[in-house]
Every structure is written in C-alpha cells, then in structure tokens.
C-alpha cells in the first residue's frame with residue numbers, strides 16, 4: 001500500500017484538469033439560512049481563513065467569493081504546487097505543507113479553520129485530540145471551526161453504515177483503521193469516527209463552544225455517506 005502522501009498526491013494529480021466545484025455540505029452551510037445555525041458568510045469578508053487538507057482547492061472559489069483571505073495546509077509540496085498553479089491568475093493564496101497534527105501557522109492567527117473531509121485523519125503516533133489541539137491553537141479566541149466527520153450509524157440503526165466505516169478495524173474507543181474504502185484510497189489509514197453529537201461535544205467541548213450541528217444520512221446511487229457537520233467557536 002502506498003503511503004497517504006503518495007496516494008493523495010497521485011489522486012490530486014490525476015484529477016487536476018477541468019473545473020472545480022465546491023463541496024455540497026459547505027455550500028449549504030456557508031450560503032444557506034437555517035434557524036439553528038448562527039452563522040452567515042458576511043463574517044468571511046476580510047477574514048483570515050485556513051482550509052485544512054484543501055485537496056484540489058475545490059472550495060477556494062467559494063471562500064474567495066465570500067471575501068476571505070485564503071490560507072491552506074496539505075500533506076505534500078506537490079499538492080500545494082498543483083493548486084498554486086491552478087489559481088495563479090485568480091486569487092492570492094498562502095499554501096503550506098503540514099498535517100492536521102502539525103499546522104505550520106502561528107498561534108491565534110485565523111478567524112476560520114475549515115476542514116472538509118480532512119481533520120479526522122490521524123497520523124501514526126498521534127491521536128485525534130492532537131489535531132483538535134492544533135486547530136484550536138491556530139484559531140483566535142471566538143474563531144470559527146467548521147468541519148464534517150464520518151458518522152457511525154449507531155443512533156440510526158435503520159440506515160446502513162457509511163461506506164468508509166464498513167468493516168473497519170477498531171484500534172481503541174476513539175480510533176479505527178479504514179479497511180473497506182470502495183475508492184481504494186484510504187485503506188489502512190487511521191481515522192477518528194464520531195458516534196453522535198454528544199460524542200463530538202465530549203471530545204472537543206473543552207476547547208470549543210456554541211455548537212451547531214447538521215446530520216446528513218445520504219444514500220447516493222448505493223453509496224451510503226453518513227456525516228456530522230459542526231460549526232463552533234474557539235473558547
């Protein structure tokens with residue numbers, strides 16, 4: 001099995017041509033209006049935003065349209081270079097090589113930390129709490145953390161398990177190894193997978209406050225994706 005750096009670098013290279021479209025849950029969170037979500041994207045104007053694990057940069061246009069000053073972290077220089085090139089005539093970016101557990105920006109720097117399908121990747125020798133400490137460190141007090149997580153179906157037993165979590169290998173009460181990625185990209189990787197909202201609050205509530213949640217239980221052409229989305233603020 002290739003390591004995570006090589007497989008994601010190859011993956012993003014293979015998809016590097018063509019248009020980019022933002023991730024659906026982020027569009028809904030940032031542009032929608034919901035009674036239980038105390039957030040509107042006017043807060044982005046002139047803000048410092050970090051996209052953690054930005055991938056092919058598909059969410060940058062959305063952040064740019066909302067007026068944010070965009071920074072990003074990815075796991076290889078090749079991925080950063082690919083995305084710099086893609087946007088070179090479109091927007092100013094500050095992209096650095098880093099990890100969830102090691103974000104190369106200073107303390108209290110960001111107004112927003114956004115992690116779209118990324119902050120639950122847990123590096124060997126680290127635990128999810130290390131990722132949370134790091135995300136908390138780079139946010140200013142009251143800065144916003146917006147993220148999604150693969151959600152176990154335990155609270156929704158009539159729904160199938162998320163494809164990514166099926167047949168996983170349990171490491172401990174908090175972490176699993178992915179064994180059944182139908183896209184063949186993440187098998188062997190260590191993930192943190194959340195059981196429900198209360199579990200998320202128990203895990204990060206000592207560092208974050210003002211939680212808003214969304215639950216997506218989605219079967220799309222046979223692929224089950226169960227997702228917990230959180231919007232919260234640094235204490």
Ligand SMILES: C[S@@+](CC[C@H](N)C(=O)[O-])C[C@H]1O[C@@H](n2cnc3c(N)ncnc32)[C@H](O)[C@@H]1O
Nearest residue numbers: 008023053054055075099100116117118121123
């Ligand atoms: C599923 S992709 C999501 C990409 C993008 N954010 C999106 O919404 O399309 C996960 C991304 O996380 C990155 N990643 C993997 N392990 C990571 C780690 N330990 N720290 C930070 N990012 C990581 C991968 O390189 C990959 O681009």
